[in-house]
Amino acid sequence: MEDVTATLSKPALKIGPYQVDPPVVLAPMAGITNVAFRQLCQEYGAGIYVCEMITARAVVERHPGTMHMMTFGAAEKPRSMQLYGVDPKTMAEAVRIIVGEGLADHIDSNFGCPVAKVTRKGGGAALPYKRRLFGNIVAESVKAAESAGVPFTVKFRIGIDDDHHTFLDAGRIAEAEGAAAVSLHARTASQRYSGQADWSAIARLKEAVQTIPVLGNGDIFTADDALRMMARTGCDGVVVGRGCLGRPWLFGELEAAFAGREVPQGPSLGEVARVLRRHAELLVQHDGAKKAMRDLRKHMAWYFMGFPVGSDLRRAFAMVSSLEELDELITKLDHDAPFPADALGPRGRQGSPGKVTLPHGWLEDPDDDCVPEAEDMHSGG
Template sequence: MLNTEPTLNLLQPVRIGGVVIDPPLFLAPMAGQTNYAFRTLCRLMGDCGLVCTELISSAALQHKSTRDKSFQRFDWREDEHPFAVQLFGSDPAVMAEAARVVVDHGAAIVDINMGCWVPKVAKKGGGAALLKDLDSAVAVVEAVVNAVAVPVTVKVRSGWTADHPTAVPFARAAEQIGVKAVAVHARFADQGFTGQADWDMIRQVKDAVHTIPVIGNGDVYTAADARRMLLETGCDGVMLGRAALGNPWVFRQIAHELRTREPLPLPSLAERAQAALHQARLTLETTKFDPIVAIRELRGQLVKYVEDLPDPSVRERIVRAESLADIESALADYL
């Protein structure tokens, strides 16, 4: 039977340890995407309850190698507080030390990555590969929980493969250890981003734990998607990743529609161009990378804002951009 709970009640604040997330709409950590500039835009546009860094190598943080590219992605600033830092790795002691480092630098929440399936991470036993061996996963989580006083959360996949679903038993174990929230991307690791997210896994995890919030993730792009996930799974909050790329307004749009049942107007072409330019300028003002490296990474981020502009040459010019001036020139007609 359809849950007829009033829409207004769907966005209740979520407590993760001592951190209150209101509204419970989360920006997913995404490699090469969720840098300081993009996180700032999501917060400025409104109703993004919590931002998180890109996944960061625990080994790089342990050695404090400032020349390491992963270490350079630890780019938080005071105006983001509270914020989460996501770590990946498979060695409990190294993960514990990395957690201490980020907490010493102000992290309000430490998130453990058990969802990344890309070979660079998984081949070393980190990310979603930890879900192949629950004993190893539990050892990593326990070490981090014992190392820091701030809340520890975990982002998982449904499991490594469909014939080995592990999200439910892991969530039960994580709750017992002291994890304060679990986010579930409802696909198996070997799916990548293919196929459709099976939200029933989120429901199963929610049913399996008793004292911690469960955050649903996977295939939420609109307020209707978010509403359906919340009602069908009973999850406490919604995490958005790809839906936010080139669309930092999505949190505000979802929150407004869930509260009022009325959609907000879509951003104009000028607003989209202005947001893209703001992200570009802020990235270059704050990046720890060489400007050329930052520009090349920016290209893939900024094209999301202009994918459906009537003039396809704008996208082509951004893809070829080598400087901020090139980006400004490409967007000039829409500003």
Template sequence: MPTPTTTLPGPLRLGGLTVETPVVLAPMAGITNAAYRRLCAEHGAGLYVCEMITSRGLVEGDRHTLDMLVFDDAEQVRSVQLYGTDPTYVARATEILCADHGVAHVDLNFGCPVPKVTRKGGGGALPWKRGLLADILEGAVTAAARYGVPVTMKTRLGLDRDHLTYLDAGRIAQETGVAAIALHGRTVAQAYSGQADWDAIGELVASVDIPVLGNGDIWEAADAVRMVEQTGAAGVVVGRGCLGRPWLFRDLAAVFAGQEGATLPRLGEVSAMMRRHAELLSRHMGEERGCREFRKHVSWYLKGFAVGGDRRRALGLIDTLAELDALLADLDADEPYPVSELGAPRGRQGSPRGRVVLPEGWLDDTDGRSTVLVETADEATGG
């Protein structure tokens, strides 16, 4: 374990890319689209990563994949997370992102715990195959280097406590030229349950020379400070903690600048953020689809507020911005923020899985270079 830091980390440097506030928005399927990325950026500073796309989908020009690869006009740094299990597809997809879409940062997903992904050897299952992992990383780094674009990776502790991979993954990342590695302090078997192991993040920091970003259980800005002080991480990755709370990035920017960061917006301020979110979604998707996409966010924004069930249900059924305006207008704008929600988990949690679903014979060796994996064009998830 490294000695805890006495000062907070400065800007995050990924190759030639500098992120002034060392905070990364974790890609989340159906959440971190162009609208939400802009909303978060309007509140703070950091690196905001697009929803994960599949390498094969991009290479083959899949319509759904291309529809996800959308950027806001105000998005100055285009960042995309890529999923793949085939080194050739991942390398080609990386090149397409850099050459055709102006992407300035590519992140590779090796952390997804979803069974439909792990049963094909993807996501959090893939780092068990050290040789395959090295081939994928080397191909992506080589492709991106032609355009001066840094490649990072995200992973988990391992399949379960008996099959840990994070230290080997860090070594391989460093050897293949990866600019930084983000570690979610849970195993694939844990999924999103239990508590993240920050000690393991510290162990990874001590074992590599490249920047390590810590991920897991950052619900408030103070949690980010505790994580980097405890682990020596170069920055943090924030996922579920910002659901319905885009102002968290304001707080994070403040604490990394050495200031107080504890925004407690009244319900009227939250309503204004809800309206802005729906407006941005409508601008990118059209009003009807944008409002429908917004529905899933209502419960996160209103978590803990004394808003009745009928009003919540009505907000979860809106089709137009006018409907949203009418419903928001009736809320008590002066209601204070529910402080009981501070530090509480948000989003999915669930229970640990009894076993990780893997391809037959997956654990038999740790090389995997000769393993043939089926990569489909339509997988979309997060890690």
């Protein structure tokens, strides 16, 4: 078992001017980390809570749906946004709009998405293979953000597959071009979300990148996982993704663990129902009742994971259409049911590994800095 004493005594994480204590970041997740979910998580603990991925071209073109996604709660500090793009000029222009209009306080960038519709056009986890193009995007974005003192950070994966690792080059390039921090999801794109994250890659990145913080991402499902990752790798902070699905209170557990306090026990089913109801209220405030209830349905299986909720009741929750109906269904739950110990493991999408779809000839020249045609992505992934 790792000695976490050094982890608890590490200097506070700083990203640009922002001290992040505890050193925890909510990973942007498409269709999940909207303003409602971020506010819910933030009610449990401090950290940086990143909004859903925003497409740079959609910002430049002021797409109405994208502008609505770029909404932050009054208490969100710093307001953190993740941008996706493959063109240095478009990314820089999007950053200039964001910082010039005061739309965010921190900008992250997505070079880790493994989804085929992204990688087949050279975006996401495919892009760091093109070292010069990657460097140009980071350099232009950093320059555009610096004018307003907004830190620009970079998130990527180990590489395309086991034969094409890019993370060490990506980390060194991002550091050299002025990024404020880097985050590594310790899987390759070909793994997608399957198997185990290779935390040793985070340790290697930490050794390679000396002057800016390195954050680790992958397989953090409990507060103890976060402490173990930092103890094992020496990373400066953790990025939490699927582990908080249906468990926004995880951020309270993380705050307690990093402060050296006892981690609270998991909530009873009655408390989970209260959290679910709060989530619904926040979604209604953001999107209106119809869209909110539709969005909430995807969270039901995560909230009730492992709890003794009958199949008929689960189906009813998964089809809920109003707050009134939700309230009625909540009365049918066993509010005293304790949090199940077997609900602490992986949750959310896992899938299976597979070949990464790339543009024709993509692997022929890693120094080719031509911009691929991947700019028609919709915000949110």
